[in-house]
Amino acid sequence: MNIDSDPKLLSPELKAAIDAGKRLLELLTQPLSHEEIAQYLESKSQDEIALWVQEDETGWSVLHFAVHRRDPELTRALIEAGAVWNLVDACGNTAGDVALSLDDEECYRLIRDAEFLLHLLDTRAQDEDEEMEEPSTISSIQDIGADSYSDTKGIKRRKGNTLVLRAEDSTPAGSTEAFLNAKLTFATNKQGQDLCLVDSGSEQVGVMMGWERPIMEETVRLLHKDNDDTDFRVLNCGFGLGIIDTYFQKWPTPPSLHVIIEPHPDVLAHMRARGWYDMANVRILEGKWQDFIDSDEILGVGGFDAVYTDVFSEDYKQLYAFFERVPELLRGENSKFSFFHGLGATNPLFYDIYTNLCEMHLKELGCTVSWTDVDVHTAQADGIWGETRKYFSLPYCRIPLVKMDI
Ligand SMILES: C[S@@+](CC[C@H](N)C(=O)[O-])C[C@H]1O[C@@H](n2cnc3c(N)ncnc32)[C@H](O)[C@@H]1O
Incomplete structure (x- = not known):
């Protein structure tokens, strides 16, 4: 320094x-x-x-x-x-x-x-x-x-x-405003993997990457656990490549209601092109989760069985603000919440501290958290994600599964 x-x-x-x-x-x-x-x-x-x-x-x-x-x-x-x-x-x-x-x-x-x-x-x-x-x-x-x-x-x-020590970040990776004004590119690389990239100055930064697929698949499995799946209502914040939403839709019993909150115009255009606006029981709310979390569209549903959030360019403060809303979003004792835990994922100590911090805060809100590790080492080791994997350099990703203590 x-x-x-x-x-x-x-x-x-x-x-x-x-x-x-x-x-x-x-x-x-x-x-x-x-x-x-x-x-x-x-x-x-x-x-x-x-x-x-x-x-x-x-x-x-x-x-x-x-x-x-x-x-x-x-x-x-x-x-x-x-x-x-x-x-x-x-x-x-x-x-x-x-x-x-x-x-x-x-x-x-x-x-x-x-x-x-x-x-x-x-x-x-x-x-x-x-x-x-x-x-x-x-x-x-x-x-x-x-x-x-x-x-x-x-x-x-x-x-x-x-x-x-505080790092200011006004790039699309650290500022929602900058992110929402930046251009996104959807692409498929040579290995056939899907990418969503955002222009950030002279480089392109990964918003969502195909290597996260096993994390999303396991998350959907965990969110469905102990639920009889009839009348399964899902709320997902942040569409990205639609990987998790696709897993929800492909589950043997698709959701009876599938609400997706997404603000980025390029992602919304991509969703429209892929037919998401025409799917049965899918409701797309165009905007940020902060715009809808108190609305009738969300609270009027009467509770969700699964709530997930994985939004780009937000920090822990904003994630914590989401945590505070979780109790009113869940439907009942088998309902579950999860989120993509990429906090401090460039370093095991940072990751550990954020894991503890999330767990402690969720406990304070009356929730129990369990963690499942997914190995993402292989996806890293073969190098196919190159520089776009910079934001997550750990060999494992922890999936939180959060339930209300009822
Ligand atoms: C990492 S991607 C989500 C990937 C998704 N989980 C998947 O499986 O493909 C993040 C998404 O969150 C969206 N996003 C960013 N800020 C948001 C906000 N405040 N509310 C809702 N979505 C937001 C971005 O536009 C982007 O589509």
């Missing part, structure tokens, strides 16, 4: 704190004992040491080094002092990833649990205004709140000294 080039950040106090952070990095590269390192850390107050500095070449932060030293005590001390957990090194790995690669469960859990709780509290305290971001590019550094608290492991965290 090149903070030296940002004059706003370079007050004398901050410069001194950065120097102290760099000194700690240096000490961590030397064969010093835990006590010697801890002594230096303890000699500084939280305002006097910047624990988010990174080594120029490797990109390692103090937390990376502590984990690499296999020193859970130091890892804990750094977390308590406000070290930033989601800094990625030059190879794209967080300190949590280093712990995973060393099979160091203790350090991994320390980082994961502490940060999970921090984000849970932040989400509640600030109406989800500040949230976890994958720091591919760091555009702003903010203080978040002032309270201190102890987490489940008894780690004391001072929120006032914790930095949230």
